[in-house]
Amino acid sequence: MVKPIQLFSALVCCCLFLGGCGPASQPAATEKEAPPAVAAPAAPPAINADSEMLFQQGLAAYNQFHYDQAIALYDKALAADSKNYKALSGKGIALVMQGNGSNDNEVKQSIACVRQALQIAPEYVPAYYDLALALKIDKQYDEAIAWFQKVIAKEPDNTWSYYGIATIYGDQGKAKEAVSYLKQAVALDPENVRQAAQNQSHFDKIRSDPEFKKLIIQ
Numbered sequence: 001m002v003k004p005i006q007l008f009s010a011l012v013c014c015c016l017f018l019g020g021c022g023p024a025s026q027p028a029a030t031e032k033e034a035p036p037a038v039a040a041p042a043a044p045p046a047i048n049a050d051s052e053m054l055f056q057q058g059l060a061a062y063n064q065f066h067y068d069q070a071i072a073l074y075d076k077a078l079a080a081d082s083k084n085y086k087a088l089s090g091k092g093i094a095l096v097m098q099g100n101g102s103n104d105n106e107v108k109q110s111i112a113c114v115r116q117a118l119q120i121a122p123e124y125v126p127a128y129y130d131l132a133l134a135l136k137i138d139k140q141y142d143e144a145i146a147w148f149q150k151v152i153a154k155e156p157d158n159t160w161s162y163y164g165i166a167t168i169y170g171d172q173g174k175a176k177e178a179v180s181y182l183k184q185a186v187a188l189d190p191e192n193v194r195q196a197a198q199n200q201s202h203f204d205k206i207r208s209d210p211e212f213k214k215l216i217i218q
Contacts, residue, residue, distance in 0.1 A: 044085060067095075071094045074090050085117040088113050092130055092131075101138065108138075109136045118200035128161070131147050144164070160180070163185040178212070
């Protein structure tokens with residue numbers, strides 16, 4: 001899971017001043033204002049070593065689909081350091097995955113946890129993905145796509161953000177858009193993306209689409 005790039009344009013002010021009467025009067029030279037100072041993104045707060053260790057244990061449990069265990073470890077990590085943005089984001093996505101979106105309260109809590117992580121560390125890209133996924137499960141599709149796009153802007157080779165957008169369009173029956181993003185995901189990880197697309201119900205509405213079949217059914 002988951003290098004910010006911001007463009008700033010300089011403001012140029014041209015001021016002409018007319019002097020007194022007579023031939024000696026000349027317009028003053030155009031002046032350029034210096035571009036405004038660019039503040040570097042604030043570094044996230046350092047994480048307590050014990051809290052970081054507990055986060056890593058929680059992440060390992062999450063990756064093995066042990067969501068209850070992951071949440072318990074993330075809670076311990078947060079008890080050791082309430083500003084552990086990694087644990088907040090991790091707990092958020094583990095909550096929503098635990099019930100697969102079936103519990104509305106857990107989904108709302110999940111989104112709140114990840115948003116809190118981003119308040120602490122706005123440049124923490126894994127939280128972009130976690131928030132996108134939680135929003136997708138909550139059927140807030142437009143905002144979910146926007147956050148997946150933010151991941152892609154930072155990490156253009158993030159396979160599962162392209163795939164995540166494709167699943168949204170698949171659920172909506174928008175074959176053209178789904179296939180467009182699937183192509184980008186397949187280019188990065190052909191075997192795993194094709195296997196996921198063949199097995200997941202997100203694409204049931206577009207399985208008969210010729211372009212989908214050509215791309216996914218090998």
